[in-house]
């Protein structure tokens with residue numbers, strides 16, 4: 001019984017548990033407040049701050 | 058019980074068994090034969106030779122739950138030394154024999170056989186398999202023995218000039234048999250080997266009393282006939298050969314005149330690392346080192362040497378302590394035979410790839426011809442320098458299964474690896490044991506336990522992780538939230554917003570699946586998940602591309618028409634998703650807002666499907682891959698240790714003869 005490996009493995013599994021529990025994902029997400037209320041009627045009224053110009057493939 | 062007066066000396070002679078026809082008078086050693094009530098005096102029997110047996114007439118014991126008493130004894134001499142057949146009377150009236158030689162105990166009884174059903178002595182050879190009843194037995198020893206003397210009551214009597222050709226047979230269990238060719242028809246004795254302790258002997262010979270009697274009887278010191286040096290025999294009467302520790306001459310102790318077997322040895326004198334006469338405690342008994350021999354095998358012109366110590370315990374017999382390149386093995390002779398891959402007791406040669414013993418698999422390690430280079434001390438057999446024997450080793454570390462095969466015998470033994478420190482402490486030796494070099498054939502890998510635990514821990518991690526994910530899979534909602542299709546049209550605003558949807562339950566993820574009709578193009582989706590109450594936006598993106606074609610007659614495809622993106626940790630609430638697609642081919646983005654000739658044409662059809670609270674196994678797989686690194690590293694180190702071990706074997710990696 002390797003204690004260090006045991007602790008490492010337990011920690012790794014705890015991390016997997018936490019990831020599942022809070023629904024974590026590696027997707028990069030930016031949070032922005034104050035999205036306009038009329039967005040459903042006018043989607044173009046809202047542009048995310050970086051969503052301008054060329055974005056390649 | 059019948060008690061009569063000895064016609065020779067007048068002392069009382071008892072016949073305890075109805076079937077005893079013969080008895081010897083304990084006082085005057087007259088041999089008496091009983092005819093109903095008359096007693097006939099047949100003369101005196103030859104003297105019994107001292108053979109160090111712990112058993113005597115009157116000793117009682119238990120065999121498989123049946124109590125017995127020893128009534129009589131036949132002492133037999135064969136090339137390996139003395140052996141006794143003790144005549145037993147069981148409490149239930151049955152009779153049997155207890156064969157006792159060199160600390161091995163074999164209880165047997167005569168089995169009635171059909172005439173001509175047993176092979177002749179000349180038809181036997183060592184390794185021949187014979188079927189006896191339901192069991193398969195293998196001939197392990199063939200020899201000519203000679204009856205030395207009798208004692209006590211016997212159901213029959215033989216003349217002491219009697220030659221006794223016999224064969225010993227052993228099986229994969231503790232069953233054994235002896236074929237006795239002293240009469241016209243061979244006699245078959247079938248029985249079982251037992252350990253000394255199992256027979257629960259009582260009334261054994263008192264070793265102290267016996268030692269006193271012996272020292273009184275032959276007070277003369279054994280002097281080497283070559284150099285005159287005095288010797289005391291620690292192995293007692295069981296010692297057959299004494300190699301003088303001063304001049305290396307070999308003395309035959311079975312010869313009353315102590316004839317010389319040889320005067321000098323070719324090899325130079327070697328000092329045993331463990332001094333002869335040293336006593337040690339192993340397996341719960343005390344063993345005395347009596348003899349030492351240096352042996353070698355010649356493989357491809359190179360001689361490999363090792364040392365063997367003969368260790369003796371009066372009740373348990375002999376063990377061998379083997380030392381090779383600083384690696385020690387404690388070897389005990391075996392009563393039973395290992396089984397070959399066909400499940401039959403091992404018989405015949407060449408050696409097998411592996412053998413089984415007690416459910417353990419022993420892999421073939423090496424076969425070679427062993428020779429004796431140098432001997433010194435006491436031996437329970439007649440030593441011949443330059444004796445050679447076929448040696449076959451099979452390993453299951455820390456155990457080693459060895460066979461020593463000559464034309465008239467095959468001996469199997471089981472050895473156990475001892476750490477050098479264990480040997481030094483068992484024999485109370487001072488200083489340090491010789492340094493080990495290389496890996497011993499049966500040296501247990503220090504990494505074997507580590508490897509086993511590492512994989513076991515890994516298996517536990519996997520199981521826990523797997524059950525955890527099963528739990529999440531069962532308990533998570535995996536709720537379809539929304540499905541909506543859109544069409545991006547040339548010249549019109551590309552951004553769209555979905556219908557509002559409700560996300561329920563605790564904070565968890567949201568999987569966004571984008572399904573497109575892309576064909577050799579790409580699309581980039583800028584997305585914002587907007588909470589209708591808090592106006593908080595979660596901004597993320599995903600690109601989708603699908604290309605296909607053919608080059609050099611091979612068709613290829615790259616990417617996919619559909620992609621998924623998981624938005625992490627979204628609290629419950631009412632949301633909308635805003636999507637703003639951008640399309641393109643190669644490095645050029647399409648100008649979707651241009652109102653050219655294609656205005657009003659659909660550019661991209663796509664659908665979005667949202668699912669709430671989706672468990673993902675990929676994190677577990679990722680963690681399991683990382684956690685596998687440690688056991689794999691241990692496994693690699695274990696492998697290199699094993700490689701060093703097998704380098705010394707017949708199966709060295711890269712050896713073409715394998």
Ligand SMILES: [Zn+2]
Nearest residue numbers: 063066082085
């Ligand atoms: Zn007498």
Ligand SMILES: [Zn+2]
Nearest residue numbers: 281284301304
């Ligand atoms: Zn001598």
